[in-house]
Amino acid sequence: MKDAELRSPVSFVANVARLPQRGLPVLVEADERQREALAAEYDLLSVESYRAELLVASWKRNGVKVTGRVEADITQACIVTLDPVTAHIDEPVEALFLPEQSKLGREGFEVGGEIILDADGPDSPETFSGDTIDVGALAEQFFGLAIDPYPRKSGASLDAAGGDQAEESEFQKKLRSLLGKSSE
Helix, strand or coil, X not given: CCHHHHCCCCCCEEECCCCCCCCEEEEEECCHHHHHXXXXXXXXXXXXXXXXXXXXXXXXXXXXXXXXXXXXXXXXXXXXXXXXXXXEEEXXXXXXXXXXXXXXXXXXXXXXXXXXXXXCCCCCCEEECCCEEEHHHHHHHHHHXXXXXXXXXXXXXXXXXXXXXXXXXXXXXXXXXXXXCCCC
């Protein structure tokens, strides 16, 4: 695969070789084309707004810490009625990065030591190569994870969609016959 195929619609590549002492502030506000690409990528009806405010700062000796927030207003299709459902995303962003050649990043894996993972604790650092990190793509990952995978319109339920035990659909009849079950 080529990098262009994997590039985020809201890509923002930050040079982390020489970060300011107070960190590098990054603001990503998606334009109409970028919002349409995000909507297509995440199977949304639309993305009305998308904004990521990040701070890229030095961490430990050669590491990088990215913190901030991603906010967006989106419209999805209700899983029951397919009617539009609006949602607001306000998600904190936090990630640590270490250079690929960093001893700290390799220690646990190559020395044969144990790595203790805490499900509620911070994620382990990711590695990066070169002098850049795509912090826009990082914010997009947090945006994607915050999207409700089963959006429902207020008051919509699976029972309401079926009515009062209406006649089986053709698909249900075929499925029942394939499973060899009678419809009692």
